[in-house]
Amino acid sequence: MTSQSGPGEGPPDPSLTAVMSERRQLINLAYRLLGSLADAEDVVQETYARWYAMTQRERQAVVSPGAWLTKVAGRICLDLLRSARVRRESYVGEWIPEPLPGRTEWITGWSGGTGADPADRVTLGESLSMAFLVVLESMTPAQRVAFILHDVFRYPFADVAEIVGRSPAACRQLATSARRRISEAQPSAAPAAASSEVVRAFKEAWEAKDIDALVGVLDPDATAVGDGGGLVSAEPHPVHGSGPIARYLVELRDRAPDLTFQERTVNGQPGLVAQQGGTIAVVMAFGLAGGRISRIWAVRNPEKLRPWTTAG
Incomplete structure (x- = not known):
């Protein structure tokens, strides 16, 4: 121009x-x-x-x-x-x-x-x-x-x-x-500090592959949705329930033991970024209800992760 x-x-x-x-x-x-x-x-x-x-x-x-x-x-x-x-x-x-x-x-x-x-x-x-x-x-x-x-x-x-x-x-x-x-x-937004504590507990439980701890931080009716866009692997349908989500996350950790996690702000809210081999593999945003995670949005489509490759 x-x-x-x-x-x-x-x-x-x-x-x-x-x-x-x-x-x-x-x-x-x-x-x-x-x-x-x-x-x-x-x-x-x-x-x-x-x-x-x-x-x-x-x-x-x-x-x-x-x-x-x-x-x-x-x-x-x-x-x-x-x-x-x-x-x-x-x-x-x-x-x-x-x-x-x-x-x-x-x-x-x-x-x-x-x-x-x-x-x-x-x-x-x-x-x-x-x-x-x-x-x-x-x-x-x-x-x-x-x-x-x-x-x-x-x-x-x-x-x-x-x-x-x-x-x-x-x-x-x-x-x-x-x-x-x-x-x-939309439930009432939780304070950022409270959300950060819940996301940190989720991260630590996932790192430890502790199914019981994951179930404890997830709402019983939680839903997890993944977006790979057909470019990378992702669960094609939403996963419902704290138990199935926890087991899925632990299985994912078993398949990718080199995943590392960072607490990051995602769309203005506490979130997580997972890296594998120095490359961002997934960005996760969360919805909370009653002090627990009720929604997980996991974006893996590399075309949607481009802003993260240059973010400070």
């Missing part, structure tokens, strides 16, 4: 700095909508390509470049979400959103906003968790876009309506139904 003006269009675009400063928010928005950093980066690239495809006069006529960029990015994401349902049907095994390393720029970065009751909204940090993203996957594309834009990024429904292509009242209803689904599916 170039900042040069087209032939005969005069000096460089004076709004370049303001336009490029929106990149961070656009990435934050697109990742939450799509669950994929690679796709989010593609969306932002396409958004900027459309901005610079306009003449300088057309760009200068845009009253709010940030709102214009968000509108375009939102529409691109909406189209991708509609096609993603078809792509996911051909995905090998279970699909889990791409896990992100503990980098604060994915959590912070947008302080604007107007409008409705703040109690209707989740914070940017909460909207980053794997549990949250997994619930979003169960929503329709329109629900997801309306909810994220309004409840997370604080866009008024009048603006959301222009992106979704429905009335403000319809968008309000979409966000309300999405909010209800989030509330029903």
Whole structure:
């Protein structure tokens, strides 16, 4: 992408700095909508390509470049979400959103906003968790876009309506139904310190291959889901129950005794990274309920682990 003006269009675009400063928010928005950093980066690239495809006069006529960029990015994401349902049907095994390393720029970065009751909204940090993203996957594309834009990024429904292509009242209803689904599916988040203690106990039990200790830290109705994407081996179906999960983990440890574990922040929450031969083999995110692990999301697909190869 170039900042040069087209032939005969005069000096460089004076709004370049303001336009490029929106990149961070656009990435934050697109990742939450799509669950994929690679796709989010593609969306932002396409958004900027459309901005610079306009003449300088057309760009200068845009009253709010940030709102214009968000509108375009939102529409691109909406189209991708509609096609993603078809792509996911051909995905090998279970699909889990791409896990992100503990980098604060994915959590912070947008302080604007107007409008409705703040109690209707989740914070940017909460909207980053794997549990949250997994619930979003169960929503329709329109629900997801309306909810994220309004409840997370604080866009008024009048603006959301222009992106979704429905009335403000319809968008309000979409966000309300999405909010209800989030509330029903997600237990109250445990404090980070408490979550860290549970994840550490899980790690130590797994390292020791202690089935009883693993069962003790897992909710009796826990579910573990793996994502290999057909590129590496992974359990093709979810494993249910603390006993079966514990036995599966111990068997996995027996097959790969050189696995080493690190406690890391995954999508803003305490998680684990397992390495084998100096290479990241799996990134694990957890959902907790009642002081025990109720959900395990284990991502092995190497295409989804690329951010971890450069994370500090």
